[in-house]
Amino acid sequence: KIHSQIAIIGGGTAGLNIAAQLIGDGHAIPQQIRIFEPSKMHAYQPGWTMVGGGLCNVKKTLKPMDQVLPKNISVSDSAVTKINPQQNEIETQDGGIYTYDQLVIATGIQTNFDQIKGAQKYLDDLNSPVASIYNYKYAVKMNRLVEEFEGGNIVYTEPPLPIKCAGAPQKIIYLSHDRLNKRGKKTHHHFYKTAGVIFGVPKYAEILTELCKNKQINCHFKQKLVEVQDHIAIFENQDTKELKSVTFDLLHLVPPQFPAQFIAKSGLGDSAGFAHVNPNTLQHVTYKNIWSLGDCSSLPTSKTAAAVMAQTPVLVKNLIRTWKYKLDPIPGYLGYTSCPIFTSQTKLLLAEFKYNSELDETFPIFQSNESRLMFHLKKDFFPIAYWQIMVRGWWGGRDGLRFFKGA
Ligand code: FAD
Structure with missing residues (x-):
């Protein structure tokens, strides 16, 4: 058995x-951590x-794992x-303990694209008009399909929540x-959502409803995509369970999403299988030396x-408090998350909120309308912040740069 003082499962965002901030803040040396x-x-x-929207090359969204993980950290692949x-x-999986x-x-x-019957086959077929930004290859396909589109019906879908x-x-x-x-292409845009509202926060829901009305985007609620056939999408009405076929010339689908099964299998999940942690301290509800954050966590x-950027400093601080100083964790995370919604090729609506869908805005004057400034923040600045600042453990999200706060 190989021992590590700190084990981190997952080398995503x-x-x-977490690894970068533990090291950057001087709490751990790379050799103490295994990812x-x-x-x-x-x-x-x-x-x-x-990428799918034609604003960025896919190469800018991917980097080899060994180039972004902290130097000298132990890695199990x-x-x-x-x-x-x-x-x-x-x-x-390889039998290691x-x-x-x-x-x-x-x-x-x-x-989980497989949960929609036929979806995988049509996504993989380069000649079929089915794509998804939830995978980088299918996002590239989406860009091409829109570029080549000559008009007709586009159907966009959204599966049951939660999704990333x-x-x-x-x-x-x-x-x-x-x-x-x-490009002057006569197109009918139809948005089929499994949920009953356009967005969970009333302020932004109102703005987006108006926007769809003005752009003549037709929203269909409580409709879940269950099957894809040749140019036909089949939806299940969430109230009546009735099935309805809709023809499309282009389909953008979003896959159903689930936490990794080993979390529930290990007795660490909530009722939906997400790692069950305290919503404010990020400590597991049963095991005090287990922590979770990000998409696999139960954080509501x-x-x-x-959200990960706001969760990380709280988790790092609490892990160190309990482990090194035997103190109780501090309830520091209040649910902050943000959703930068592109509303066109030049504008964006920045949604920011916390637990219970309460607003938590950083730039309120720019957040009641679509904004060009927010568009550039998202398109030009956030990718740089991610690849240059976050990977070094210096990105404190909206709290700014963290390197002054190091060890
Ligand atoms: P991930 O970054 O997905 O990383 C999880 C890692 O765990 C992966 O590397 C995976 O390989 C690894 N893993 C999985 N299972 C195992 C296992 N059994 N053992 C070991 N390792 C495992 N967020 C925003 O803030 N703003 C946005 O505008 C935005 N837009 C998005 C648009 C799209 C199309 C998508 C797909 C996501 C978007 N997100 C956005 C969400 C954001 O990318 C995620 O919330 C974020 O990546 C979550 O980080 P994570 O580390 O929890 O998960």
Whole structure:
């Protein structure tokens, strides 16, 4: 058995940020930390909306994992299959067994295209007009399909919540709408959502409802995509369970999403299988040396990288307080999350809120309308902040740069 003082499962946005801040703040040296991460690539997933929307090259959203993980950190490239929390043990797919003093679960949320009958086949067929920004290859396909689109019906879907970045299924509508308008292509845009409202926060829901009305985007609520056939999408009405066929010339679909199964299998999940942590301290409700953040956690807020940026310093501080100083964790996270919604090829509505859908805005004067300034913040500044500042542990989200606050 190989022992690590701190084990982090997942080297995505949350796992990487935790490792970078533990080291950057001087709380740990790289040799004390082991990351479990099977993927060879690290993705800046918020960039995939821009890839599908024609605003960014896919190459800018991917980097080899070994280029972004902190130097000299231990890495296991086999997926974790089970945790035995009473023994402080981790099992991996290749049969490895590891032990830890402190454990951070950061495995994200899995996209499951297979849950929609026929979806995978049409997504993989380069000649079929079906795409999705929830995967970088299908995001590239979406960009091409919109570029080549000659007019007709576009159907966009959204699966049951929770999903990562709940605003993304509609960002791609507004981006595509604007591009096709500029090219003068006569297009009918239809948005089929499984939920009953356009957005969970009333202020932004009002703005987006008006926007859809003005852009003549037709919203259909309580409709869940269950099957894709040749140019036909089949929806299930969430109240009556009736099935309805809708023809399309282009389909943008969003896959159903679930936490990794090993979390529930290890007795660490809530009723939906997300790592069950205290919503304010991020400490596991049963095991005091287990922590979780990001998309795989039970934190009842919208699942975004922006939320991860607000969660990380709280988790790092609490892990160190309990582990090194034997103090209780502090309830420091209040649910902050943000959703930058592209509303066209030049404008954006920045939604920011916390638990219970309460507003938590940083730039209120720019957040009641679509804004050009917010568009550039998202398109030009956030990717730089991610790749240059976050990976060094210096990005404090909206609290700004953290390198003054180091050890
Ligand atoms: P991830 O970054 O997904 O990382 C999880 C990691 O865990 C992966 O590397 C995976 O390989 C690894 N893993 C999984 N299972 C195992 C296992 N069993 N063992 C070991 N490792 C495992 N956020 C925003 O803030 N703003 C946006 O505008 C925005 N737009 C988005 C648009 C799209 C299309 C998408 C897909 C996401 C968007 N997000 C946005 C959401 C954001 O990308 C996620 O919330 C963020 O990446 C969550 O970080 P995470 O570390 O929890 O999960």
